[in-house]
Amino acid sequence: MKKIAILGSTGSIGTQTLDVVRAHSDELEVVALAAGSNKERLKEQIREFHPELVSLSDERKAQELKEELAGEAVEVVCGMDGLIEVAGIDSADVVVTAVVGMMGILPTMEAIRKGKDIALANKETLVTAGHLIIPMAREYGVSILPVDSEHSAIFQCLQGEPKKALDKILLTASGGPFRGKSAEFLETVTLEDALNHPNWSMGPKITIDSSTMVNKGLEVMEAKWLFGVDYSQIEVVIQPQSIIHSMVQYIDGAVIAQLGTPDMRVPIEYALFYPERRSLPGDRLDFSKLSQITFEKPDYKVFRGLSLAIEAGKTGGTMPTVFNAANERAVAKFLKGEIKYTDIVRSIEKCMDAHKVSAHPDLEEILATEQWVYSVLQ
Numbered sequence: 001m002k003k004i005a006i007l008g009s010t011g012s013i014g015t016q017t018l019d020v021v022r023a024h025s026d027e028l029e030v031v032a033l034a035a036g037s038n039k040e041r042l043k044e045q046i047r048e049f050h051p052e053l054v055s056l057s058d059e060r061k062a063q064e065l066k067e068e069l070a071g072e073a074v075e076v077v078c079g080m081d082g083l084i085e086v087a088g089i090d091s092a093d094v095v096v097t098a099v100v101g102m103m104g105i106l107p108t109m110e111a112i113r114k115g116k117d118i119a120l121a122n123k124e125t126l127v128t129a130g131h132l133i134i135p136m137a138r139e140y141g142v143s144i145l146p147v148d149s150e151h152s153a154i155f156q157c158l159q160g161e162p163k164k165a166l167d168k169i170l171l172t173a174s175g176g177p178f179r180g181k182s183a184e185f186l187e188t189v190t191l192e193d194a195l196n197h198p199n200w201s202m203g204p205k206i207t208i209d210s211s212t213m214v215n216k217g218l219e220v221m222e223a224k225w226l227f228g229v230d231y232s233q234i235e236v237v238i239q240p241q242s243i244i245h246s247m248v249q250y251i252d253g254a255v256i257a258q259l260g261t262p263d264m265r266v267p268i269e270y271a272l273f274y275p276e277r278r279s280l281p282g283d284r285l286d287f288s289k290l291s292q293i294t295f296e297k298p299d300y301k302v303f304r305g306l307s308l309a310i311e312a313g314k315t316g317g318t319m320p321t322v323f324n325a326a327n328e329r330a331v332a333k334f335l336k337g338e339i340k341y342t343d344i345v346r347s348i349e350k351c352m353d354a355h356k357v358s359a360h361p362d363l364e365e366i367l368a369t370e371q372w373v374y375s376v377l378q
């Protein structure tokens with residue numbers, strides 16, 4: 001039995017991870033779950049999967065849950081300490097990091113310190129602290145297995161190939177709901193428009209990130225850390241149908257691609273069983289019915305969030321944290337109706353312009369930089 005802990009079990013990736021567990025209940029066992037405030041969904045998950053430890057970030061709801069589950073064989077903890085406790089639980093072999101945002105840094109570090117392999121969906125952790133996480137994983141001998149669909153695709157395309165033969169990564173992007181639109185059009189975008197991703201059903205924050213193409217920018221930085229490549233070796237290619245999940249070009253000109261229907265259970269399952277594969281029910285590509293697989297160049301002028309991400313990544317140090325934290329704060333405000341759509345990227349630019357970069361930040365400095373951004377954006 002492989003024992004797993006899931007951080008963010010009630011969300012899009014978390015619930016799909018539990019679908020995979022359900023499909024392989026003879027091989028996977030859930031030992032711990034953590035969520036934010038969705039007590040009812042967490043309770044259903046406890047009833048079905050019987051974890052020994054659960055955490056809710058919301059302290060009041062955690063207390064209610066504790067009372068409702070009194071006498072049952074599950075411990076309830078709360079807050080950031082609770083999330084960290086779930087991440088470090090002794091009985092887990094692998095921790096699925098599916099919380100949103102750079103709050104994933106501390107629990108991910110705890111899981112690594114405790115020797116757990118990481119099935120990593122939470123890209124913001126690598127974007128902001130990749131320079132600490134990757135060496136730490138090496139030091140503790142743990143694997144970081146990508147769950148993000150593009151990075152799983154790249155990981156699959158790299159299997160069995162020598163690292164020195166890699167020429168470049170072709171990171172595919174759907175282009176989001178506003179592909180082909182003008183900068184003027186973006187000024188008119190509503191929350192409903194931005195939450196309407198053409199191919200994927202995901203949590204709200206990443207759905208907005210896909211629409212601004214900030215998601216692709218975060219993924220460029222994630223790829224740099226996961227695969228140890230230079231930014232010059234990562235090219236973003238628009239693939240509007242999200243059928244090719246990414247590709248790797250080798251030095252002899254050969255290109256290997258990974259294709260499939262847009263279904264996150266595939267990369268989740270691949271990460272959980274790597275280096276093996278398991279069966280998975282679901283739709284299959286029918287090439288005789290596929291009307292087209294097309295490609296485009298990204299519009300870096302209209303989708304300035306992508307350009308700023310690449311600039312932040314190349315600058316390095318604290319700048320990726322500034323980019324990420326500004327985006328997190330601005331997207332949260334946009335989701336609450338407090339700012340307009342185009343203010344998201346404007347907020348990122350404002351913080352990047354005002355920031356004095358520190359080249360080699362430790363954890364404390366990364367977290368202080370996050371707080372600085374929040375003070376700028378209030």
Ligand SMILES: NC(=O)C1=CN([C@@H]2O[C@H](COP(=O)(O)OP(=O)(O)OC[C@H]3O[C@@H](n4cnc5c(N)ncnc54)[C@H](OP(=O)(O)O)[C@@H]3O)[C@@H](O)[C@H]2O)C=CC1
Nearest residue numbers: 008009010011012013035036037038057099121122202203
């Ligand atoms: N969804 C997708 O298809 C993909 C997602 N990713 C990445 O995976 C991560 C998760 O995304 P997604 O599943 O869409 O997000 P969701 O918003 O759907 O889920 C987020 C999860 O985190 C939990 N959470 C929120 N705040 C806290 C907290 N303070 N402590 C503990 N748990 C908390 C939520 O709990 P609650 O429900 O109680 O609020 C929920 O379980 C992101 O980094 C995203 O970029 C990457 C590729 C694809």
Ligand SMILES: CC(=O)[C@@H](O)[C@H](O)COP(=O)(O)O
Nearest residue numbers: 148149173174175176210215
């Ligand atoms: C499913 C997944 O991995 C998302 O990150 C997805 O890639 C978003 O699509 P975009 O290509 O539109 O950002």
Ligand SMILES: [Mn+2]
Nearest residue numbers: 148149150219
């Ligand atoms: Mn992705």
